Amino acid sequence: MPKERVLIVGGGVAGIAAALRIAEAGIAPIILETRNKLGGRATSFEDPRTGHVLDNCQHITLGCCTNYLDLLSRMGAGDLITWHEEIHWIERGGRTSVMKPSPIAGAPAHYGGSFAHMKFLTAHEKVSIARAMFRIMRADRSRYTDITFETYLAGSNNAPKCAPAIAKFWEPIVVSACNISVSKVAASCAMHVIQEGFLASRQASRMGVPSVPLAQLYAGAVDAIQRTGGEVRLSTGVERIDNGVVRMTSGVELCSDKIICALPFERALQVVDDELQMGDPRFEMMKRITHSPILGVHLHFDRPILSAPQATLVGMGTQWIFAKDAPSEAGGGQLIHAVVSGADEWMTLDEQQIVNRVMDDLRICLDGVDDAELISARGVKEKRATIAPTPECESNRPAVIGEHASSLVLGGDYVDTGWPSTMEGAARSGYMAAAAVLGEALDSFVIPPLMPEYGVRVLGGGSLKRQAELAKK
Ligand SMILES: Cc1cc2nc3c(=O)[nH]c(=O)nc-3n(C[C@H](O)[C@H](O)[C@H](O)COP(=O)(O)OP(=O)(O)OC[C@H]3O[C@@H](n4cnc5c(N)ncnc54)[C@H](O)[C@@H]3O)c2cc1C
Structure with a gap:
């Protein structure tokens, strides 16, 4: 059977990201996607009751999501995001507080002025939040992978006093960014979002909301991939990925020694051949993810x-x-x-x-x-x-490449990219997977993080100092 080009199974954010980078490197990828459109879980559908096009859910991004924003630009969709700097907090009865960056104070104090005026927090709660923020800014988050964020917060405050601040302030921020409660999320994951998306700079903390339905956001990906010589096969389900062979539900097989599996992890566990899985400990890890x-x-x-x-x-x-x-x-x-x-x-x-x-x-x-x-x-x-980014799941996120040179390249938001399972995580995994099949260093296509502002570089600890180093590259 003839060897084909790079085969990418799954056309979500990870698959699109991998395809674009591979195509730009002059090697034509083929995306095999079971649905009739690209975008995966970030998707829209026509509601049969009203005929309206609805997103499955509002997807938001942040200014710090450098890889996802880079991907949107490559697809020609960079200007389809509306940016918000203000966050409105509405209490029972309608009283509203607005958190917005100061026009003069730099990070990490950019939210300080409006935070001081947040009406739904008591002075005690504000002090407990400010103390925790300072501790997070100084922390090396990689040391807090095995405890929850709630446990971490209890360690930096008098625990009973910090409970209302958790319910009113930390919970809405953390649950929307990490998709799990403060009581279950790995502290490292919550700290990541707070350090890079909240404290590091004003630009990083902007919230981006697509101004068009999600399906339209990703519609340009097909053209962008085809323009650079790639191919997108929609409505093409894959039922088996074996060593060098991908079999579609139609029975047709494609061969390549370069295959990227960009499926959700539960689908990868069903589709990747059992023998291939047995020789690769990453699949045992994936079975422990929820x-x-x-x-x-x-x-x-x-x-x-x-x-x-x-x-x-x-x-x-x-x-x-x-x-x-x-x-x-x-x-x-x-x-x-x-x-x-x-x-x-x-x-x-x-x-x-x-x-x-x-x-x-x-x-x-x-x-x-x-x-x-x-x-x-x-x-x-x-x-x-x-x-679910619990300490257990976070420790079982598999690497993009396994220990054997012949191991399958994995892409997807669940892969260990150093980012939570988000569109940014998926885009990063795609860039890393592309580098892996092209034989480049894994991080060679990854877009560096934003440079933390001066005050953060001076006051920040381990993780933010590392971010500044990476941003210089
Ligand atoms: C309701 C909701 C809200 C979210 N909100 C946000 C948010 O606000 N911000 C954010 O950053 N992230 C958000 N996310 C997460 C984000 O959508 C995902 O992290 C990201 O889209 C995952 O991309 P992926 O490419 O890794 O996987 P997927 O998008 O799952 O892509 C995998 C692709 O593989 C295809 N596939 C499956 N089986 C087969 C097969 N057998 N053969 C061929 N193709 C197959 C699927 O159809 C899919 O297109 C949200 C997710 C959901 C569901």
Whole structure:
């Protein structure tokens, strides 16, 4: 059988990232993707009830996600992100606090002024948060892989006093970034997001929200890959990956000595040949990884109920809400997208129960919800949204390449890239997988992190100092 080009199984963010870098290096990749579009878990669908195109869930990025943002630029989608610098916190009764960077104070004090005015935190809670922030800034997070973030916080504060600050402040930030509660997340994972996405610089902490449906964001990937000589085969399921051979569900086989498996880990465990798995300890590690769910709820109101573009609801089950104008062809009004991360306890509820709970939270926090007409509602449960970044799962994330030269190259958000299981993690894994099949050093395509601002370079400890070193490269 003839040897073919680089075969990439799976066309999510990781597969796209690998394909683009390989194609740019002059070697044509073939993406084999079972769905009829690229983008994987970051996707949109047409709601049969209304005909509206809906994202499975609001996906956000941060300024510090250098690889994901690089990937968007390579796909020609870099300007399809709207950036937000302010985060709105809305309490029961509607009182709102706004966290925004100061126009004059540099990082790590850029949020200091607005933080001091956050109305939902007591002075005690602010002190406990500021102390923990300072300790996190000085820390080497690689030393905290085997404890939870809750345990870490208890070590830097008087534990009973820090409980309200956890519920009101840390939980919404950590659960939305890591998709699991403060009580379960590996401290290293939460600290990573806080160090790189919150403390390091003003630019790093900007929140990016796609201005188009996710499917449109990734639509340009097909063209970008084909332009550089690659091939995208959609609606092409793969049923077996063996040594040098990929067999599709149609029975057709393709051969190559360069294969990237960019499937979700649970699919990789089903598709990769048993013998290949037995010789490769990474697959035993993957069996110990578990998932964490996310719930997205789309609500269409006949009039605006939220004046800010996004807000976190303090102490509510509904963690974040995002507002967009509804298109005129949909009758106008406002689209509210509610997000619940780490949503285990919501998974057994039916759609009506979910909508009722979200509506109750909105009524508690926002004026005018009862005056508005709810035109349509749609809940989307994603049980396998991301890996659960507990200490156990984090320690079992496999490497992109195994110990044998012939081992299968893995890509995907679950792979050990040093980043949480996010679109940034997936993009990094794709760049690393591309380097692996091209025989380059694994980090040769990885985009360095942003340079921490001066104050952080002076005051920051192990991890942020290392970030500054990497940013210089
Ligand atoms: C509801 C939800 C909300 C999220 N929110 C955010 C967020 O706000 N920010 C963020 O950064 N991340 C977020 N994520 C995580 C992010 O979507 C993922 O980390 C990322 O998209 C994973 O990309 P991937 O390429 O690793 O995997 P996938 O996207 O899972 O790609 C794998 C691909 O393989 C394909 N495939 C599967 N089986 C086969 C087969 N047998 N043959 C061929 N192809 C196959 C799949 O169809 C898929 O396209 C969210 C995820 C979900 C589900």
